[in-house]
Amino acid sequence: MIAVRDACFSGHSLTAVILSLSCFLPSCLPMGRTGENKWTETVVTRQGDTALLRCYLTDGQSKGAWLNHSSIIFTGSDKWSADPRVSVVSSVDSKHEYSLQIQKVDVTDEGRYTCIVQNNHNPQSNHIFLSVKVPPKINIISDDVTVNEGGYVSLICAASGRPEPTISWRHITPLAKKYESGKQLNISGITRDQAGEYECSAQNDVASPNTKTVKVTVNFPPTIHEVKATGVGVARSALLRCEAAAVPPPAFEWYRGSRRLTRGHGTDIKTLSSRSVLSMTNMTQERYGNYTCMAVNKLGTANASVSLLPPSSAPYGNSSSTVRSSACLLLLLSSLLCLF
Structure with a gap:
């Protein structure tokens, strides 16, 4: 109270009033009180934005001050706060506006602010609660994981935000299968069809969802889908093709009978x-x-066989039968022409 007394003696009556109020403000100005001391509004803003807490003087003779809890921010045009983000602004349309502006708002700015207007030594207080919302942000997500088919996978995704974001998962496939919401996604007895990227989405009502992905690789043994041979004649070139699915990709081996084939002497394997x-x-x-x-x-291992045979030299019969058939056809055509 020494500071109050000194301020009064020095003639700064508004400052003295403010200091007096700040000593018992939390107890004497509770939330919801009506009359001269009342809550006027709740201002909701987003982290990083600029907040404007509006207050108006009653006339040109009035003095104003701003407090945050029991700390003085402004008295009149004198700034008591060392925070460069804070300023008092007034609009062109209203000479009596005495609003508090806070740039680049953070969650630490959330709380109660009081605008005190002194008119004829009768201070009036308006209380504004500043609520700061924070967009969702994924802070933790599982690393890419590799598992054998039939195994168990547990994926973790954690996010922050105000209000607390909800977490959802989906498998990035043409069907885009969605899973139940939650920080942890568990898959037991995983199959090769469940391999791929899984997207974690964190969402609240402040901004667009924040998403990140984790890749799940499912190992499985080889399965041969097709083995095919193209028959050719002597002195020509032959091709044999083998298609297989496996993770990790398989190594291939070729055998003729029981003998393994290698490159060289007219044989190549790609x-x-x-x-x-x-x-x-x-x-x-x-x-x-x-x-x-x-x-x-x-x-594991998979194998499949195919026969490589020379093409038939007469797929439609021997040459003599072909000549006889041609002669008969010509004779038939001649007989038909004679009829006409």
């Missing part, structure tokens, strides 16, 4: 991800026969 092609140049009779494709990864 592999690209899930496909292997065996090519042979200058075919001989000894190269025809049964070929086996084998696909291998760390989880």
Whole structure:
């Protein structure tokens, strides 16, 4: 109270009143009180935005002051706060406006603000509660994970925001399957169809959802979808193709009977991800026969066989029968012409 007494003696009556009020403001000006001391409004703003808490003087002779809880921010045009974000503003249309502006609002700015207007030594107080909302932000998400088919996967996603955001998951596929909301997504007995990217979405009513993804890789043993051979004649080139699905991608091996084939002497093997092609140049009779494709990864092995045979030299019968058929056809056409 020494500060109050000194202020009164110095003639700064408004400052003395403010200091007096600040000593017992929380108890003497409770929320919801009516009359001279009352809550006028709640101002809701978003973190990072500029908040404007409006207050008006009754006339040109009135003095104003702003308090935050029991701390003085402004008395008249004198700034008591060291915060550079805070200022008093007035509009062109209202000479009596005495509003408090806070730039780049943060959650620490949330709380009660009081505008005190002194008119003829009769202070009146308006109380404004500043509520700060925060957009959702994902702070933690699981790293990419690899699991064997049939295994168990647990994905974590944590986010912050005000109000607290809701968390939802979806599998990024053409069907975009959604899962129940929650920070943790658990998948047991996972299948190869459930591999891919999973999107975590954090959402509240402040801004657009914040999303992040985590990749799930599902390992499974090889499965051969197709093995195919193209028959060719002697001295020509032959191709055999083998298609397999596996994660991780399989290694391929080719066999003729029980003998494993390698590159060289007119034989070449090319592999690209899930496909292997065996090519042979200058075919001989000894190269025809049964070929086996084998696909291998760390989880298992699959194989499939195909026969490589020379093309038939007379697929529609021998040459003499073909000549006789042609002669008969010509004779028939001649007989029909004679009838006309």
